[in-house]
Amino acid sequence: MAEGDAPIIVGEAPAATAPPLSPPPAPSPARAVATPRTRFARIESVLRQFGSALLTLFVISIVTFAATNVKSPTEVARNALGRETSEAQLQAYVQEHGLDEPVYVRYGTWLGDFVRGDWGVSPVTGREVREDVVPRLGKTLLLSLVSLLVALPISVLIGVFMARRGGSWKDLSLLIGTVVVAALPEFVVGIGLLMLFAVTLGWLPTDSTALSFGTSTEKVKAYILPSLTLILAMVPYIVRIARGAAREALAAPYTQAALLRGLARRTVIWDHAMRNAAVPLVNAVAINLVYLLSGVIVVENVFAFPGIGQALVQAIAQGDVLTVQAIALVMGAMFIAISLIADLLVVYFNPRLKAASA
């Protein structure tokens, strides 16, 4: 879902319709000569990615803290203690919890505690927030990664298939197919799959609660529908990106030349064209990844999947601010870590940077 933006009909619109301009052709010998400036290009680029990932996390922490601290100290105290509280008791609560300190001091304390692993005790459940969140994180991570690793190759295959037949009815009908599927919110897709595989056919469980107590077969089954939903939500976006990247690469002069030299089509497509298309492709996917992965929040809520996305929505409904803060940071970190890995893959794939470090 949702989430949004993501544009064009594929993730971010610009990425989808206009993938970065044509990929660089294979490195020329002249470029391979390492000058001091290019020698560290790779390291520099990796460091820059790490820097921007940290900055993003920092911004997420500020937004989270700001959004969840809009209420005045007395309001917070009154919420915690109930309506029938005297002014003195409110003041005592405010002092005890340091709510009268300036905002930046409170932010510092909160972030410091969080980083040290002290996430607080939820006033709603009475348990350590950490103990509730950490076991859920692994399940959400597994669900996201499995879905991504299945969706990516499938989408690239479909995208290349479409690019090879650019403009044909097969290409156009698949293209309209991506428009239709991309327009479906995750929860509608999930409900559709639920109706088909769980209610009508009865092959799979109607929810994923078995993850908490079921046998291992039941646990595996509990993952199938949620990941299928997430895959269906990601595929149309990645297909669009892959199709664009493949079209660029197939139209490039070096591809045409290789074809005209009589090389096998399969070799040309996968060894020449797609190797170069990998850079803009992974790049565009990395940019959209955070958006695509947000779908996990919705999917977990459709299937009662015991992950952090479900816990987040529950915590919001119950007004459990500490849990919301913890999950927002953990989930932000998870999304950012996954995109960082994708970004690093771009560096790895980029022939220009590769040549420079050789």
Next chain:
Amino acid sequence: MSSGAVVEPGVLDPEPLRPIEEEEEARPPSAWRTILGSLEGRIGLVFGAIMLGIIAFGRFFTPYSPTELGVGPQATGPSADHFLGTDNLGRDVFSRFLVGGDTIVLVPLAAVTVAFLVGGGLGMLGAYSRGRTDGLITRLFDLLLTLPPLLLVLVIIAGLGTSKVVLVLTVALVFVPRVGRIVRGATQAVVTSDFIAAAQARGERTGSILAREVLPNIAAPAIADFALRITYGVIFVATLNFLGLGAQPPKPDWGLMVAESRNFLSVAPWATLGPAFGIAALSISFNMIADALTRHLTREAARGIVPV
């Protein structure tokens, strides 16, 4: 002219008058004609109009009160009395379906409009003024773009609670940098034109140059992006309603209905499937219209390639 020069016939002739149609062709056709010109756009338009018609006028034809409990038995499938069955509280699903589509049209419309006013305005201003202003605006957009959209909206709702105003503003906040980037890019292509320089030479104010010279020239990509954002907005708002963070019970709302009836899927399937189909039909038709517009703008050069 020297006597030896070969003068190609026709070079000295006055340029033939070109028919007016050709002039028209040089100009991008209107959004309306673009949509009507593709099959995808026509399908989207027809279904979109049907869905909007149901959402706008369906409320006048409800057979039962959409919020009254127990107008029928609890959680049943379709019957003669209850066209789409009843939900777990015995409410008539068909009546609720007819009434429940308004938030997912109105909230996105308001949110995207706000996003275009703010993000579009900033984007145009940045591309037009360049320099430090542009750097600042671009950096702001980049910063906002790194925030995971759904997470951002959920965290804000966690802090501020939910209401239509909060919903509109947070969804707009998600769209601002995305709209801004598109508008800024489109404006950059226009600001170097001579007619902008002419307007500057006439001494027009920045505001009026942006509104009268730039805006009409970036209308095409802006309209395509607007259509696209509406689609995302519908998906986004429907999702928030489904998560119980948008519309609140007992309001009949499609997203909320799906969530409320999800556990009764096997006994009263249409209480869930009906509103799910409503959301799907609406956002698919909007997306088709947006796609027809976008694809026309970025018209891919498909010809002249050795088929691979």
